[in-house]
Amino acid sequence: MPLMPPDPPPSLRDLLQRAEALLHETGLSKLSLQAEAEGLRYDIAVERTQPAFKTTEMDLQAALDAAHMTVWEWDVAGDKVRWSAGVEKLFGVAPGAFPGDFDAYRSLVFPDDLPAVQSALDAALEHNAPYSVEHRIRWPDGHIRWLHCHGIVLRDDRGRPRRMFGTVADVTERVRGEQALRDRLAASNARLLSAQEEERRRLARELHDHHCQQIVSLLLQLEMLRKTHPHLDALSPIVQDLKDLLQDIRYLVQGLHPPLLERQGLAAALQHHIEAWRARTGLSIRLTVAPVDRLSADQALCLFRVVQEALHNVVKHAEASEVAVDLRTTPTAVLLTIQDNGRGFDVDRVLSTAAGLGLLGMRERVEQQRGTLTFTSAPGHGTTVTARLPIN
Ligand SMILES: Nc1ncnc2c1ncn2[C@@H]1O[C@H](COP(=O)(O)OP(=O)(O)O)[C@@H](O)[C@H]1O
Ligand SMILES: [Mg+2]
Structure with a gap:
Protein backbone atom coordinates (compact mmCIF):
# COMPACT_ATOMS: atom_id res chain seq x y z
CA MET A 1 0.00 0.00 0.00
CA PRO A 2 1.39 3.34 -1.02
CA LEU A 3 2.32 5.45 1.84
CA MET A 4 0.08 8.38 2.63
CA PRO A 5 1.90 11.61 2.25
CA PRO A 6 2.38 13.08 5.77
CA ASP A 7 0.24 16.01 6.89
CA PRO A 8 2.01 19.32 6.39
CA PRO A 9 3.23 20.73 9.74
CA PRO A 10 0.69 23.05 11.37
CA SER A 11 1.36 26.69 10.92
CA LEU A 12 2.02 28.89 13.99
CA ARG A 13 -1.30 30.58 13.49
CA ASP A 14 -3.08 27.14 13.59
CA LEU A 15 -1.29 26.23 16.79
CA LEU A 16 -2.23 29.49 18.51
CA GLN A 17 -5.84 29.10 17.48
CA ARG A 18 -5.97 25.51 18.79
CA ALA A 19 -4.36 26.57 22.06
CA GLU A 20 -6.86 29.41 22.54
CA ALA A 21 -9.75 27.02 21.90
CA LEU A 22 -8.29 24.57 24.44
CA LEU A 23 -7.89 27.32 27.02
CA HIS A 24 -11.49 28.34 26.43
CA GLU A 25 -12.71 24.72 26.85
CA THR A 26 -10.76 24.08 30.11
CA GLY A 27 -11.52 27.51 31.55
CA LEU A 28 -7.81 28.11 32.26
CA SER A 29 -6.34 31.55 31.75
CA LYS A 30 -2.99 32.21 30.10
CA LEU A 31 -1.71 33.46 33.43
CA SER A 32 -2.51 30.30 35.34
CA LEU A 33 -0.82 28.24 32.63
CA GLN A 34 2.23 30.43 32.99
CA ALA A 35 2.23 29.86 36.77
CA GLU A 36 1.99 26.09 36.23
CA ALA A 37 4.96 26.23 33.92
CA GLU A 38 6.98 28.28 36.41
CA GLY A 39 6.17 25.79 39.16
CA LEU A 40 7.23 22.93 36.95
CA ARG A 41 10.50 24.68 36.11
CA TYR A 42 11.17 25.27 39.86
CA ASP A 43 10.43 21.65 40.74
CA ILE A 44 12.83 20.49 38.06
CA ALA A 45 15.53 22.88 39.34
CA VAL A 46 15.12 21.68 42.95
CA GLU A 47 15.14 18.10 41.78
CA ARG A 48 18.39 18.74 39.98
CA THR A 49 20.08 20.58 42.88
CA GLN A 50 18.84 18.37 45.73
CA PRO A 51 21.87 16.04 45.69
CA ALA A 52 24.14 19.09 45.69
CA PHE A 53 22.34 20.42 48.79
CA LYS A 54 22.71 17.07 50.47
CA THR A 55 26.45 16.92 49.68
CA THR A 56 26.97 20.44 51.00
CA GLU A 57 25.14 19.58 54.22
CA MET A 58 27.24 16.46 54.68
CA ASP A 59 30.43 18.42 54.00
CA LEU A 60 29.36 21.06 56.49
CA GLN A 61 28.64 18.46 59.19
CA ALA A 62 32.02 16.81 58.57
CA ALA A 63 33.73 20.19 58.83
CA VAL A 171 38.82 24.82 72.47
CA THR A 172 40.13 22.83 75.44
CA GLU A 173 43.36 21.74 73.73
CA ARG A 174 44.18 25.30 72.69
CA VAL A 175 43.41 26.77 76.13
CA ARG A 176 45.48 24.07 77.87
CA GLY A 177 48.35 24.69 75.45
CA GLU A 178 48.21 28.41 76.20
CA GLN A 179 48.10 27.72 79.94
CA ALA A 180 51.13 25.43 79.69
CA LEU A 181 52.95 28.13 77.76
CA ARG A 182 52.01 30.75 80.37
CA ASP A 183 53.19 28.43 83.17
CA ARG A 184 56.51 27.91 81.42
CA LEU A 185 56.90 31.64 80.88
CA ALA A 186 56.08 32.35 84.54
CA ALA A 187 58.55 29.70 85.69
CA SER A 188 61.25 31.11 83.46
CA ASN A 189 60.47 34.66 84.68
CA ALA A 190 60.67 33.43 88.26
CA ARG A 191 64.08 31.91 87.55
CA LEU A 192 65.23 35.17 85.92
CA LEU A 193 64.04 37.23 88.87
CA SER A 194 65.69 34.98 91.37
CA ALA A 195 68.95 35.03 89.37
CA GLN A 196 68.68 38.83 89.27
CA GLU A 197 68.14 38.97 93.05
CA GLU A 198 71.09 36.65 93.60
CA GLU A 199 73.32 38.82 91.43
CA ARG A 200 72.17 41.96 93.24
CA ARG A 201 72.92 40.31 96.57
CA ARG A 202 76.41 39.40 95.37
CA LEU A 203 77.06 42.95 94.10
CA ALA A 204 75.74 44.47 97.33
CA ARG A 205 78.00 42.20 99.40
CA GLU A 206 80.98 43.03 97.23
CA LEU A 207 80.33 46.78 97.40
CA HIS A 208 79.72 46.66 101.14
CA ASP A 209 82.51 44.33 102.18
CA HIS A 210 85.16 45.56 99.81
CA HIS A 211 84.58 49.05 98.39
CA CYS A 212 82.91 50.62 101.42
CA GLN A 213 85.58 49.21 103.72
CA GLN A 214 88.29 50.57 101.46
CA ILE A 215 86.78 54.04 101.45
CA VAL A 216 86.39 53.96 105.24
CA SER A 217 90.03 52.97 105.56
CA LEU A 218 91.06 55.76 103.13
CA LEU A 219 89.04 58.24 105.17
CA LEU A 220 90.79 57.12 108.38
CA GLN A 221 94.19 57.58 106.75
CA LEU A 222 93.21 61.02 105.45
CA GLU A 223 91.95 62.04 108.89
CA MET A 224 95.32 61.04 110.35
CA LEU A 225 97.11 63.00 107.62
CA ARG A 226 94.96 66.00 108.43
CA LYS A 227 95.97 65.77 112.07
CA THR A 228 99.70 65.47 111.34
CA HIS A 229 99.61 68.05 108.51
CA PRO A 230 97.04 70.66 109.60
CA HIS A 231 98.29 73.11 106.92
CA LEU A 232 97.23 70.76 104.04
CA ASP A 233 93.94 72.56 103.20
CA ALA A 234 93.50 70.59 99.98
CA LEU A 235 92.68 67.50 102.08
CA SER A 236 89.31 68.79 103.31
CA PRO A 237 87.42 68.70 99.97
CA ILE A 238 88.88 65.25 99.26
CA VAL A 239 87.61 64.01 102.62
CA GLN A 240 84.18 65.48 101.87
CA ASP A 241 84.08 63.93 98.37
CA LEU A 242 84.99 60.56 99.82
CA LYS A 243 82.26 60.84 102.47
CA ASP A 244 79.71 61.68 99.75
CA LEU A 245 80.93 58.75 97.69
CA LEU A 246 80.58 56.45 100.70
CA GLN A 247 77.03 57.64 101.26
CA ASP A 248 76.16 57.10 97.58
CA ILE A 249 77.56 53.59 97.61
CA ARG A 250 75.70 52.75 100.82
CA TYR A 251 72.47 53.97 99.20
CA LEU A 252 73.25 51.77 96.21
CA VAL A 253 73.90 48.80 98.49
CA GLN A 254 70.58 49.36 100.24
CA GLY A 255 68.84 49.48 96.88
CA LEU A 256 70.60 46.43 95.51
CA HIS A 257 69.84 44.27 98.49
CA PRO A 258 68.67 45.80 101.75
CA PRO A 259 70.47 43.91 104.55
CA LEU A 260 67.86 45.27 106.99
CA LEU A 261 65.11 43.36 105.22
CA GLU A 262 66.48 40.01 106.34
CA ARG A 263 67.72 41.18 109.72
CA GLN A 264 64.85 43.37 110.92
CA GLY A 265 61.96 42.87 108.50
CA LEU A 266 60.00 44.89 105.98
CA ALA A 267 58.91 47.79 108.21
CA ALA A 268 62.48 48.61 109.27
CA ALA A 269 63.80 48.25 105.71
CA LEU A 270 61.06 50.54 104.39
CA GLN A 271 61.71 53.09 107.14
CA HIS A 272 65.38 53.15 106.27
CA HIS A 273 64.79 53.31 102.51
CA ILE A 274 62.26 56.10 102.78
CA GLU A 275 64.46 58.25 105.00
CA ALA A 276 67.32 57.93 102.55
CA TRP A 277 64.91 58.65 99.66
CA ARG A 278 63.62 61.80 101.40
CA ALA A 279 67.19 62.98 102.01
CA ARG A 280 68.12 62.46 98.36
CA THR A 281 64.99 63.89 96.69
CA GLY A 282 63.95 66.55 99.22
CA LEU A 283 60.30 65.49 98.63
CA SER A 284 57.73 65.16 101.39
CA ILE A 285 57.01 61.50 102.06
CA ARG A 286 54.92 59.87 104.81
CA LEU A 287 55.19 56.23 105.80
CA THR A 288 52.51 54.40 107.79
CA VAL A 289 53.28 50.80 108.65
CA ALA A 290 51.28 48.38 110.66
CA PRO A 291 53.24 45.46 112.12
CA VAL A 292 53.28 42.64 109.57
CA ASP A 293 54.67 39.43 110.96
CA ARG A 294 53.20 36.81 108.68
CA LEU A 295 55.13 37.64 105.51
CA SER A 296 57.55 35.21 103.92
CA ALA A 297 61.02 36.48 102.96
CA ASP A 298 60.00 36.42 99.28
CA GLN A 299 56.82 38.38 99.95
CA ALA A 300 58.74 40.99 101.96
CA LEU A 301 61.31 41.37 99.20
CA CYS A 302 58.52 41.66 96.61
CA LEU A 303 56.81 44.49 98.50
CA PHE A 304 60.11 46.24 99.08
CA ARG A 305 60.83 46.13 95.32
CA VAL A 306 57.37 47.54 94.56
CA VAL A 307 58.00 50.51 96.88
CA GLN A 308 61.41 51.02 95.33
CA GLU A 309 60.14 50.99 91.73
CA ALA A 310 57.07 53.12 92.52
CA LEU A 311 59.17 55.76 94.30
CA HIS A 312 61.64 55.68 91.43
CA ASN A 313 58.74 56.49 89.08
CA VAL A 314 57.56 59.30 91.35
CA VAL A 315 60.97 60.99 91.05
CA LYS A 316 61.26 60.29 87.34
CA HIS A 317 57.74 61.10 86.11
CA ALA A 318 55.27 62.41 88.68
CA GLU A 319 56.39 65.99 89.52
CA ALA A 320 54.63 65.37 92.83
CA SER A 321 54.98 67.40 96.01
CA GLU A 322 53.71 64.71 98.38
CA VAL A 323 53.94 60.96 98.60
CA ALA A 324 52.36 58.54 101.07
CA VAL A 325 53.38 54.92 101.56
CA ASP A 326 50.99 52.79 103.55
CA LEU A 327 51.34 49.17 104.66
CA ARG A 328 48.33 47.52 106.29
CA THR A 329 47.04 44.04 106.95
CA THR A 330 43.62 42.47 106.79
CA PRO A 331 42.91 38.99 108.18
CA THR A 332 43.73 37.46 104.79
CA ALA A 333 46.01 39.91 103.01
CA VAL A 334 48.66 42.54 103.30
CA LEU A 335 47.93 45.78 101.48
CA LEU A 336 50.56 48.20 100.28
CA THR A 337 49.80 51.54 98.63
CA ILE A 338 52.11 54.19 97.25
CA GLN A 339 50.20 57.34 96.46
CA ASP A 340 51.49 60.57 94.91
CA ASN A 341 49.76 63.85 94.08
CA GLY A 342 51.65 64.28 90.80
CA ARG A 343 50.58 64.62 87.19
CA GLY A 344 49.25 61.07 86.79
CA PHE A 345 49.06 59.13 83.52
CA ASP A 346 46.78 57.15 81.25
CA VAL A 347 47.25 53.65 82.69
CA ASP A 348 45.58 51.65 79.88
CA ARG A 349 47.54 53.45 77.21
CA VAL A 350 50.89 52.97 78.95
CA LEU A 351 50.26 49.30 79.81
CA SER A 352 49.25 48.48 76.24
CA THR A 353 52.56 49.78 74.88
CA ALA A 354 56.10 48.61 75.49
CA ALA A 355 56.61 51.81 77.52
CA GLY A 356 55.32 50.18 80.70
CA LEU A 357 58.08 47.63 81.34
CA GLY A 358 58.73 48.94 84.85
CA LEU A 359 55.03 48.73 85.71
CA LEU A 360 54.70 45.27 84.16
CA GLY A 361 57.80 44.07 86.03
CA MET A 362 56.22 45.18 89.32
CA ARG A 363 53.00 43.40 88.45
CA GLU A 364 54.85 40.23 87.50
CA ARG A 365 56.68 40.16 90.82
CA VAL A 366 53.41 40.54 92.73
CA GLU A 367 51.61 37.91 90.64
CA GLN A 368 54.46 35.49 91.30
CA GLN A 369 53.54 35.82 94.96
CA ARG A 370 49.90 35.07 94.00
CA GLY A 371 48.95 38.69 94.63
CA THR A 372 47.47 41.51 92.55
CA LEU A 373 48.84 44.90 91.62
CA THR A 374 46.70 47.78 90.38
CA PHE A 375 47.51 51.26 89.12
CA THR A 376 44.93 53.98 89.64
CA SER A 377 45.80 57.14 87.82
CA ALA A 378 44.56 59.75 85.41
CA PRO A 379 46.35 62.73 83.90
CA GLY A 380 46.30 65.54 86.48
CA HIS A 381 45.02 63.36 89.32
CA GLY A 382 48.06 61.68 90.85
CA THR A 383 48.85 57.99 90.94
CA THR A 384 48.16 55.19 93.40
CA VAL A 385 49.91 51.84 93.17
CA THR A 386 48.19 49.14 95.23
CA ALA A 387 49.67 45.71 95.92
CA ARG A 388 47.68 43.00 97.70
CA LEU A 389 49.37 39.79 98.80
CA PRO A 390 47.51 36.92 100.42
CA ILE A 391 48.70 35.86 103.90
CA ASN A 392 47.80 32.85 105.98
N1 LIG B 1 53.86 57.97 89.50
C1 LIG B 1 53.75 58.27 88.20
N2 LIG B 1 53.33 59.52 87.82
C2 LIG B 1 53.19 59.83 86.51
N3 LIG B 1 53.46 58.98 85.50
C3 LIG B 1 53.89 57.76 85.80
C4 LIG B 1 54.05 57.32 87.16
N4 LIG B 1 54.46 56.04 87.15
C5 LIG B 1 54.55 55.69 85.86
N5 LIG B 1 54.21 56.70 85.04
C6 LIG B 1 54.10 56.68 83.57
O1 LIG B 1 54.14 55.33 83.17
C7 LIG B 1 55.18 55.12 82.23
C8 LIG B 1 55.74 53.73 82.40
O2 LIG B 1 56.44 53.59 83.62
P1 LIG B 1 57.50 52.43 83.75
O3 LIG B 1 56.85 51.18 83.27
O4 LIG B 1 58.03 52.41 85.13
O5 LIG B 1 58.63 52.78 82.69
P2 LIG B 1 59.73 53.94 82.76
O6 LIG B 1 59.81 54.43 84.18
O7 LIG B 1 60.98 53.27 82.32
O8 LIG B 1 59.26 54.99 81.80
C9 LIG B 1 56.16 56.23 82.49
O9 LIG B 1 56.92 56.53 81.34
C10 LIG B 1 55.25 57.37 82.88
O10 LIG B 1 54.73 58.00 81.74
MG1 LIG C 1 59.90 53.14 85.89
Missing part, protein backbone atom coordinates in the same frame (compact mmCIF):
# COMPACT_ATOMS: atom_id res chain seq x y z
CA LEU A 64 31.87 20.96 62.09
CA ASP A 65 32.85 17.57 63.52
CA ALA A 66 36.47 18.09 62.53
CA ALA A 67 36.49 21.50 64.20
CA HIS A 68 34.79 20.09 67.36
CA MET A 69 32.07 22.58 66.70
CA THR A 70 28.31 22.74 66.69
CA VAL A 71 25.86 25.30 65.33
CA TRP A 72 22.94 26.58 67.38
CA GLU A 73 19.88 28.69 66.92
CA TRP A 74 18.04 30.26 69.83
CA ASP A 75 14.47 31.44 69.43
CA VAL A 76 14.71 34.22 72.00
CA ALA A 77 10.98 34.92 72.40
CA GLY A 78 9.95 31.24 72.46
CA ASP A 79 13.06 30.33 74.50
CA LYS A 80 13.83 27.28 72.35
CA VAL A 81 17.35 26.23 71.33
CA ARG A 82 18.14 24.02 68.34
CA TRP A 83 21.57 22.44 67.92
CA SER A 84 23.25 20.81 64.96
CA ALA A 85 23.99 17.08 65.09
CA GLY A 86 26.81 16.02 67.39
CA VAL A 87 26.02 18.52 70.12
CA GLU A 88 26.14 15.72 72.71
CA LYS A 89 29.84 15.15 72.05
CA LEU A 90 30.48 18.75 73.02
CA PHE A 91 28.69 18.40 76.34
CA GLY A 92 29.89 14.89 77.20
CA VAL A 93 26.46 13.23 77.15
CA ALA A 94 25.12 10.18 75.30
CA PRO A 95 23.45 10.76 71.89
CA GLY A 96 19.94 12.04 72.43
CA ALA A 97 20.51 12.67 76.14
CA PHE A 98 20.97 16.45 75.88
CA PRO A 99 17.64 18.27 76.33
CA GLY A 100 19.16 21.21 74.46
CA ASP A 101 17.16 24.02 76.04
CA PHE A 102 18.89 27.04 77.49
CA ASP A 103 18.64 25.81 81.08
CA ALA A 104 20.25 22.47 80.16
CA TYR A 105 23.15 24.38 78.62
CA ARG A 106 23.36 26.82 81.54
CA SER A 107 23.45 23.98 84.09
CA LEU A 108 26.68 22.68 82.51
CA VAL A 109 28.46 26.05 82.49
CA PHE A 110 31.16 26.23 85.17
CA PRO A 111 29.57 28.31 87.99
CA ASP A 112 32.47 30.82 88.14
CA ASP A 113 32.04 31.51 84.41
CA LEU A 114 28.26 32.03 84.44
CA PRO A 115 28.45 35.81 85.07
CA ALA A 116 30.76 36.26 82.06
CA VAL A 117 28.41 34.22 79.83
CA GLN A 118 25.40 36.16 81.06
CA SER A 119 27.00 39.55 80.59
CA ALA A 120 28.18 38.64 77.06
CA LEU A 121 24.60 37.59 76.24
CA ASP A 122 23.17 40.78 77.76
CA ALA A 123 25.63 42.90 75.79
CA ALA A 124 24.67 41.11 72.56
CA LEU A 125 20.91 41.28 73.16
CA GLU A 126 20.76 44.79 74.61
CA HIS A 127 23.62 46.62 72.91
CA ASN A 128 24.12 44.53 69.78
CA ALA A 129 27.70 43.76 70.80
CA PRO A 130 29.25 40.79 68.95
CA TYR A 131 28.59 37.69 71.08
CA SER A 132 31.91 36.06 71.79
CA VAL A 133 32.68 34.34 75.06
CA GLU A 134 35.02 31.61 76.24
CA HIS A 135 33.99 29.57 79.27
CA ARG A 136 34.39 26.25 81.02
CA ILE A 137 31.77 23.52 81.28
CA ARG A 138 31.64 20.55 83.57
CA TRP A 139 30.69 17.29 81.83
CA PRO A 140 28.40 14.99 83.79
CA ASP A 141 31.42 12.68 84.36
CA GLY A 142 33.33 15.58 85.98
CA HIS A 143 35.62 16.50 83.06
CA ILE A 144 36.25 20.21 82.65
CA ARG A 145 36.27 21.42 79.03
CA TRP A 146 36.63 24.88 77.46
CA LEU A 147 34.11 26.18 74.92
CA HIS A 148 34.23 29.23 72.68
CA CYS A 149 30.83 30.62 71.67
CA HIS A 150 30.19 33.10 68.88
CA GLY A 151 26.82 34.46 67.80
CA ILE A 152 24.74 37.13 66.14
CA VAL A 153 21.34 38.51 67.04
CA LEU A 154 18.53 38.82 64.50
CA ARG A 155 15.93 41.49 65.35
CA ASP A 156 12.37 42.29 64.28
CA ASP A 157 11.50 45.61 62.57
CA ARG A 158 11.15 47.24 65.99
CA GLY A 159 14.67 46.23 66.93
CA ARG A 160 13.67 43.54 69.46
CA PRO A 161 15.88 40.43 69.53
CA ARG A 162 14.07 37.65 67.70
CA ARG A 163 16.64 34.92 67.23
CA MET A 164 20.30 34.27 67.84
CA PHE A 165 22.52 32.11 65.64
CA GLY A 166 25.96 30.97 66.49
CA THR A 167 28.64 28.36 66.93
CA VAL A 168 30.16 26.61 69.93
CA ALA A 169 33.61 25.08 69.59
CA ASP A 170 35.54 22.91 72.02
